[in-house]
Amino acid sequence: MSELRYNLITRDWVIIATERAKRPKDFLKAGKEKKILPEYRPDCPFCPGNEAKTPGETLRLGSESAWKVRSVYNLFGALSPDTQPGRKISGIYLSMQGSGNHEVIIEHPRHDMMIPLMKDEEVGDIIRAYKNRYLSLASDKGIEAIIIFKNHGSSAGTSLEHPHSQLVATPIVPPQIRSRVSAAMNYFDSTGRCIFCKTLEEELKEKARIVLETDKFVSFMPYASYAPFMTWIFPRRHVASFGEINDAEIKDLAINLKNTLQKLYYGLDNPDFNYAIRSMPVKESGTEYLHWYLSIIPRLTQPAGFELGSGIFINTSLPEESAEFLRQVKPPSGER
Amino acid sequence: MSELRYNLITRDWVIIATERAKRPKDFLKAGKEKKILPEYRPDCPFCPGNEAKTPGETLRLGSESAWKVRSVYNLFGALSPDTQPGRKISGIYLSMQGSGNHEVIIEHPRHDMMIPLMKDEEVGDIIRAYKNRYLSLASDKGIEAIIIFKNHGSSAGTSLEHPHSQLVATPIVPPQIRSRVSAAMNYFDSTGRCIFCKTLEEELKEKARIVLETDKFVSFMPYASYAPFMTWIFPRRHVASFGEINDAEIKDLAINLKNTLQKLYYGLDNPDFNYAIRSMPVKESGTEYLHWYLSIIPRLTQPAGFELGSGIFINTSLPEESAEFLRQVKPPSGER
Structure with a gap:
């Protein structure tokens, strides 16, 4: 017998295959080929020395x-800053020019580096x-939301090996973010509480789904993880x-994110994954009911017709068991 | 410059890469291996003679x-009929037992058959x-929605070769369906029209996105196709x-569905795809603003971090161009 669980924050029902759930070790890809990357590739546009291949630098940390x-x-941006936003109506249809921004954040000079290492x-x-980059783009009048995300590995949708993240600034509030805002607003109006603070409080009390606690951040698996x-x-x-986010939080998030990804890296043998920073609409930053967070989604399964046709996801693992598994994963000694 | 388009029915914004869009032929998988299936496999549980391997037959058309x-x-159902539905609250969390139904519809005795053929x-x-099966399960008191779907090919999430569809009956209205119901209701309340009828009217007038018209059905690509x-x-x-659906419509849908899938089969060399019948909540079948339909999603691209983090999809093709391409595809002569 499976279990349906409701996600208070995303308003999704998910089916958790409680009995037939796979064990954490089952998600290790059998016979996955280890790809050893070089430290530097002369033909990689993101490697040092090739800066001229990426025109339009918007930020550089470190020295020249x-x-x-x-x-x-x-260079192949989904949205671009060269136009004026504005909706157009034609018949029953609504459209707008693809104005906004799309940047690539090159995370490290080394071609073979990755966050867990x-x-x-x-x-x-x-x-x-x-x-x-968030603050710089948020001040642009036409920008309503900024999505910072990372694709790691081919099943996560990346073709470039050099470690990088992306940032897309949109001229609309994405419907999925609006739906979360609306859920949080309703929860606040009825209970007087931030649903994210309340969730964190409950998770810290229950402990079963916690992966890692650091000074200023907590990583955990959602109760109704999809x-x-x-x-x-x-x-x-x-x-x-x-x-x-303030300086102390940046320092602590670095530790939490690195160690959480390290647990996935060593526990599941470097799985493909995406992460995204779920920040709220840029013009609604002062509200009492919104709370940003970071979401990591390893790409271990894929949606099929049922998911596409219903929006209900089937999770073949137990969040409590997966969290317990990751809590036990320690990087091999000698690793930095 | 890309274009953002709003889908009135799903309430999604999508980014259509109008300028950098790939040409229809670019979606042909280069060097895809042709897999020739046998007509019959003795070890396939769905092949004739192996009926005992699939206990719990719910329907048989044809003769014994x-x-x-x-x-x-x-046998590995996501939901099962053995329990009483009912919500359970624990702390802030809501769950229910996985009650419902999950059936497999074996489409044809031949192992190597498929709808376009x-x-x-x-x-x-x-x-x-x-x-x-829809009508039989819809009469069950605990069932709120029925999703009929098909996974064709490994990127569409199937591992079984023998042609089959699936049906899942859920004890809840899936949030995604509820969202469409709500959009349709609002449209009806403000305009007095069914949004689906109105969309069909507009598409037939504009013609650019029509794939195939038959007597009782129209296949077309949505304006804001994701x-x-x-x-x-x-x-x-x-x-x-x-x-x-009545008898005349069944006959005509068979023609429309077969011919639409045939265009994909010959035009894109048998791509992996999902389809799902989007029927409205089973207890709301009389309403003026709901209208069932069938949605086909070829699995030619995959969502990455931006899609997961925003719910906005980037479509690297132009619906108008893809529809024109499919309109021109004719099955080779001699095919039935």
Whole structure:
């Protein structure tokens, strides 16, 4: 017998295959080929020395000769800053020009580096770059939302090996974010509480789904997680916008994010994954009911016709069991 | 410059990469291996002679010795009929037991058959089986929605070769369906029109996105299509529930569905795809603003971090161009 669980924050029902659930180890890809990357590739546009191949640099941390993190315009951007936003109606249909921004954040000079293997300070620099670009774009009048995300591995939708994240600034509030805002607003209006703060409180009390607690962040698996090993990282401090993350929080998020990804890296043998920072609409940053967070989705399964036709996901793992598994994963000694 | 388009029915914004859009032919998988299936496999539980391997038959069309379509319980069902539905609250969390039904509809005795290659009457039998099982399960008090869907090919989430569809009956109205109901209700309340009828009217007037018109159905690509070659098949008659499809419509849907899938099969070289029948909540079948339809989603691209983090999809094809391409595809002469 399976169990249906309701996600208070996303308003989704998910089916958790409680009895037939796979064991955490079953998600290790059998016979996966290990790909050893070189430290540097002369033909990689993101490797040092090839800066001219990525015009439109918007940020550089470090020095001119030895940068740590760079952000650049995405040459194949889904949205671009060259137009004026504005809706157009034709018959019954509504459209607008694809105005906005799409940037690539190059996370590290080394071609073969990745967050679980970086130093804490290096991860901190990436988050600092996120914040810098977020604040810069949030001040643009036409921007309603900013999505910062990362695709790691081919099943997560990336074709470029060099470690990078992306940032898309949209001229609309994405419907999915609006739906979360609306759920949070209703919860606040009826209970007087932030649904994210309340969820965190409950999770810390129950403990079963906690992956890692650090000073200012908590990573845990949602009660109604829609995919195996999906993990949320919540800031303990109530704040709607990622743009308001402070220095102490950047330092601590670097530790939490690195260690959480390290558990996935060593526990599931470097799985493909996406993460996204779920920050609230840029113009609604002061509200009492919104609370930004980071969501990690390992790409271990894929939606089929039932998911596409209903929006209900089937999770073939137990969040409580997966969290317990990740809590036990320790990086091999000798790793930094 | 891309274009944002708003889908009135799903309430999604999508980004259509109008300028950098791929040409229809670009979606042909380069070097895809052709897999020739045998007509019969002795180890396939769905092949004739192995009926004992699929206990719990719920329907058989044809004769005892020569069946045409069978439906059986799914041995690994996501939901099962053995319990009483009922919500449970624990702390802030809501859950319920996984009650419902999950059946497999075996579409044809031949292991290597598929809808684009079947006779019209054979496709009609599949749809007749869908209707039969829909009506039978819809009368169950605990069932709120029935999702009939098909996974074709491994990127569409199937591992079984023998042609089959599935049916899941849920004890809840899926949030995604509720969202469509709510959009349709608001549209009806403000305009007095069914949004689906209105959309069909507009599409038939504009013609650019029509794939195929038959007597009682129209297949077309949505204006704000979220994936390349996504195609909707709408019944011309306004009716909320798939369960109310009549004999003449079954006959005509068989022709429309077969021919639409044939265009994908020959035009894109047998792509993996899902389809789902989007019928409205089973207890709301009389309403003026709901209208069932069938949605086909070829699995040519995959969502990445941006889609997961925003709910906004990037479509790298132009619906108008893809529809024009499919309109021109004709099956090779000599094919039945």
